[in-house]
Amino acid sequence: MENLVKEIPLSEVMATLELLGHLGVTRNTLTRLRVRPELTKQLVKSMLRGPMFHKFARDIMGKNFFGAEEWSYFYHELRSKQRLEVTDFPWGEDVLNSACLLCGKTVKDCHFAFLGLDRIGDKPLTILGWQKLCPTLGDLNFFSSYDGHFKLISWYAKEQFATKIMTSLRWYLLHIVPVLKDTTYDQQKARLPAELRQDEQARAYDQQKARLPAEYEIPSAITEVTKNLLVFRETRNFMNLQQRAYCDDITSRGYHVDVGINENTLVIGDMGSINYGVGVAASRKLPSA
Numbered sequence: 001m002e003n004l005v006k007e008i009p010l011s012e013v014m015a016t017l018e019l020l021g022h023l024g025v026t027r028n029t030l031t032r033l034r035v036r037p038e039l040t041k042q043l044v045k046s047m048l049r050g051p052m053f054h055k056f057a058r059d060i061m062g063k064n065f066f067g068a069e070e071w072s073y074f075y076h077e078l079r080s081k082q083r084l085e086v087t088d089f090p091w092g093e094d095v096l097n098s099a100c101l102l103c104g105k106t107v108k109d110c111h112f113a114f115l116g117l118d119r120i121g122d123k124p125l126t127i128l129g130w131q132k133l134c135p136t137l138g139d140l141n142f143f144s145s146y147d148g149h150f151k152l153i154s155w156y157a158k159e160q161f162a163t164k165i166m167t168s169l170r171w172y173l174l175h176i177v178p179v180l181k182d183t184t185y186d187q188q189k190a191r192l193p194a195e196l197r198q199d200e201q202a203r204a205y206d207q208q209k210a211r212l213p214a215e216y217e218i219p220s221a222i223t224e225v226t227k228n229l230l231v232f233r234e235t236r237n238f239m240n241l242q243q244r245a246y247c248d249d250i251t252s253r254g255y256h257v258d259v260g261i262n263e264n265t266l267v268i269g270d271m272g273s274i275n276y277g278v279g280v281a282a283s284r285k286l287p288s289a
């Protein structure tokens with residue numbers, strides 16, 4: 001917990017008092033705050049709740065944040081219409097500083113916050129759109145073929161989840177690493193005949209989904225891919241190394257899409273992986289109004 005007396009310079013205290021004075025707060029009001037802690041608690045609770053100006057969210061999230069300024073700096077200036085539609089950051093300090101319901105760390109440390117875009121310039125930002133925009137990102141490459149060499153034609157080049165689905169123009173707060181990883185599922189799957197695997201995957205996915213806390217949902221593959229790329233862009237860490245996350249989309253073969261990073265490649269699959277545990281991607285739901 002911060003020691004405000006030590007950390008806030010006198011000039012800031014004075015500026016705050018001046019503003020409060022302009023708003024009609026008197027010495028008497030401040031005294032009441034000290035002698036009526038239940039009143040103060042209520043006031044502070046509403047101050048810590050979202051939404052908040054995104055600059056404050058960036059200050060809290062540090063490297064785990066990618067907003068309008070970062071998009072403009074690294075990729076493309078947002079269109080003026082897009083800029084107008086960007087809302088305040090929907091989650092408050094209370095959520096970002098709380099204990100994570102999925103892993104127990106602090107939310108700001110194990111989540112990545114980003115502004116989702118539907119388009120970059122006039123191009124839709126689908127998974128294929130990302131692939132054209134940055135087939136390689138420093139050391140991180142899209143994995144597009146099973147012989148290990150980069151190709152422009154991917155197995156998902158005609159799949160709806162990669163060609164049509166985009167993130168919405170809104171704020172996202174995603175868990176950085178997959179959650180509810182169930183390694184035994186891979187072992188079970190490997191023993192199953194091929195025709196049963198699809199049902200088995202759907203069953204495992206539904207079970208994982210049911211175990212997610214009510215505050216979370218499983219995002220689309222484009223949302224998970226965007227998060228992985230931006231996390232790498234910001235931190236240069238392969239945070240999802242050898243971890244795959246199921247996403248909500250279903251491929252034309254009937255499997256859930258999984259997304260992850262293996263060595264230095266971003267891998268998009270549709271049957272999970274025999275070698276690594278497959279968890280689910282987790283996206284914090286927007287707070288209800």
Ligand SMILES: [Zn+2]
Nearest residue numbers: 100102103110
């Ligand atoms: Zn967590």
